[in-house]
Amino acid sequence: MFYYVTRSKHDVDDDHDPGRYSDPPLLVLTSLADGPKHGHAMLEDIFRMSGTRLGPGTLYGAIARLERERLIEPLPAEERRQPYRLTPGGVRVLRAKLTTLSGFVRVGLKKLEAR
Amino acid sequence: MNARRARRLAGLYPQEWRTRYSEEFQLFLEDHPSDVRTILDVLGSATREHALSFWRLKMDRRRTCLALMFYTCMIAIVAGVNFYWTVDGTSLVAAMKIHPSLFTSWNLVRIGAALFAAVIAAVGIPVSWAMARTALAARRWDVIHRLAVPPCAGLVVLVWLVVGARIAGGHWVPTPWDVAGNWIAPADWPPLSIRWTLGLVSFVLMTIGIIVSVVSFRQAIIRSDWLSLRRIWLNVSAMLLAVSVGVMALGVLMWGWFIERYTVSDFHARNGGFFSSTNFASWIGSLVLLLAATATAVSGTRSAFRAEAE
Numbered sequence: 001m002f003y004y005v006t007r008s009k010h011d012v013d014d015d016h017d018p019g020r021y022s023d024p025p026l027l028v029l030t031s032l033a034d035g036p037k038h039g040h041a042m043l044e045d046i047f048r049m050s051g052t053r054l055g056p057g058t059l060y061g062a063i064a065r066l067e068r069e070r071l072i073e074p075l076p077a078e079e080r081r082q083p084y085r086l087t088p089g090g091v092r093v094l095r096a097k098l099t100t101l102s103g104f105v106r107v108g109l110k111k112l113e114a115r
Numbered sequence: 116m117n118a119r120r121a122r123r124l125a126g127l128y129p130q131e132w133r134t135r136y137s138e139e140f141q142l143f144l145e146d147h148p149s150d151v152r153t154i155l156d157v158l159g160s161a162t163r164e165h166a167l168s169f170w171r172l173k174m175d176r177r178r179t180c181l182a183l184m185f186y187t188c189m190i191a192i193v194a195g196v197n198f199y200w201t202v203d204g205t206s207l208v209a210a211m212k213i214h215p216s217l218f219t220s221w222n223l224v225r226i227g228a229a230l231f232a233a234v235i236a237a238v239g240i241p242v243s244w245a246m247a248r249t250a251l252a253a254r255r256w257d258v259i260h261r262l263a264v265p266p267c268a269g270l271v272v273l274v275w276l277v278v279g280a281r282i283a284g285g286h287w288v289p290t291p292w293d294v295a296g297n298w299i300a301p302a303d304w305p306p307l308s309i310r311w312t313l314g315l316v317s318f319v320l321m322t323i324g325i326i327v328s329v330v331s332f333r334q335a336i337i338r339s340d341w342l343s344l345r346r347i348w349l350n351v352s353a354m355l356l357a358v359s360v361g362v363m364a365l366g367v368l369m370w371g372w373f374i375e376r377y378t379v380s381d382f383h384a385r386n387g388g389f390f391s392s393t394n395f396a397s398w399i400g401s402l403v404l405l406l407a408a409t410a411t412a413v414s415g416t417r418s419a420f421r422a423e424a425e
Binding site for chain 2: 039040055056057058060061063064077080081082
C-alpha cells in the first residue's frame with residue numbers, strides 16, 4: 001500500500017527489477033534472524049540480502065507493526081541507536097513464513113523447468 | 116538531514132506513534148539524506164500510520180455507538196442531498212404531481228428526513244455541546260479543535276458555494292448536480308468549462324470536509340472525558356436514527372420503483388444527476404448510501420444495547 005521502497009544506484013539496471021523482493025516486515029524479520037540490529041544495520045543488511053533499499057518511513061512502519069504484533073522487541077539504546085531483536089514468537093513466525101516461501105519457490109521453479 | 120527537518124517529519128505521525136518512536140526516529144532520520152525520496156517515503160508512512168490509528172484506537176461501546184451515529188448522519192446527509200438535487204428542477208417533479216404513489220414515496224423520504232432531523236436536534240446538538248463544554252472547562256484544546264472541524268468544514272463549503280456563485284455571475288450555484296446534461300443551460304449561466312471546474316472544486320471540498328469531519332469527530336469522542344448521556348436516551352436515539360434512515364431508504368427505493376414504471380425516459384435522462392450522470396445512476400448512488408447508513412445505524416444501535424448489557 002504505502003510501502004515505498006527505494007533502489008540503490010548500484011542496483012541492477014533493469015528499471016522493472018523483477019527479482020526485487022519488497023515485503024518490509026518479512027525483510028526486517030529476516031534481517032534480525034542472526035541477531036539484534038539497529039535501523040541502519042537493518043537497512044544495509046536488507047540491501048545486501050535482497051537488493052532493496054527501504055526508506056526510513058517504510059522501515060519504521062515495519063518495525064512499528066512488528067513490535068505491535070510482538071514479533072520483535074527493543075533492546076536498551078546504544079549511542080543514539082535503538083537495536084531490536086526477534087521475540088520467540090517472531091522466530092516462530094519467521095520460520096513458518098520462510099518454510100512456506102521455500103516450498104512455494106521450489107514448486108514454482110519446478111513448474112518453470114517443466115515448461 | 117538537519118534536526119529541525121527530522122523533527123518536523125517525525126511530527127507528521129499520529130500522537131501514539133510519536134510517543135513511542137519519535138525520539139529514535141528523529142535520530143534515525145538525522146543520519147539520512149534530506150532528498151525527495153526520503154521525504155516522500157516518510158509522508159507515505161505517516162499517512163499509513165494515521166489510517167491505521169483511525170481504526171486501531173479502541174472505543175467502549177457507548178463511544179462506538181456515538182461514532183456510528185455520527186457516520187450514519189454524514190452518509191445520510193450526502194445521500195439525501197444527492198437525491199434532492201437529482202430530482203429538483205427536473206421533469207420528475209411534474210411526474211410526482213400526477214402519480215400519487217410517487218408522491219407518497221417522496222413523502223416517506225420526507226418523513227424519514229424529519230425524524231432524522233429531530234434525532235440530530237434531540238441528541239446530536241446536546242451531545243456535541245456537552246462535549247465542548249466539558250472540554251472547555253478542562254481546557255482540553257485537542258478535543259475543542261476536533262469538535263470544531265465539522266462545523267468549520269460545513270462553513271467552508273457554504274462560503275465556497277457563495278463565492279463560487281459570485282464568480283459565476285450570481286445566476287448559478289456551483290453544485291456538482293447542475294454542471295451538464297441533456298439540457299440547454301440558461302444564457303446567464305457560466306460556460307460549461309467553468310461549470311465543470313467550479314463543480315469539481317465543490318465536490319473536492321465536500322469530500323475533504325466529510326473525511327476530516329468523520330476523522331475529527333471520532334477522535335473527539337475518543338479523547339472526550341464526557342460520557343454522562345443516559346443509557347436509555349442513547350438507546351432510544353440510536354434506534355430512532357436507524358428507523359429514520361431506514362424509512363428514507365425505503366422511500367427512495369419505492370420512489371425509484373414507481374418512477375421506473377411511470378416515466379422511464381425521464382428517469383434515465385441526464386438532466387439532474389450527479390456530474391452529468393443519469394438520474395437513475397444518481398438515484399442508485401443515494402439508495403446505496405442510505406442502505407449503508409441504515410446498516411451503520413443498526414450497528415450503532417447494537418453497540419448501544421450491548422453497552423447496557425455489559
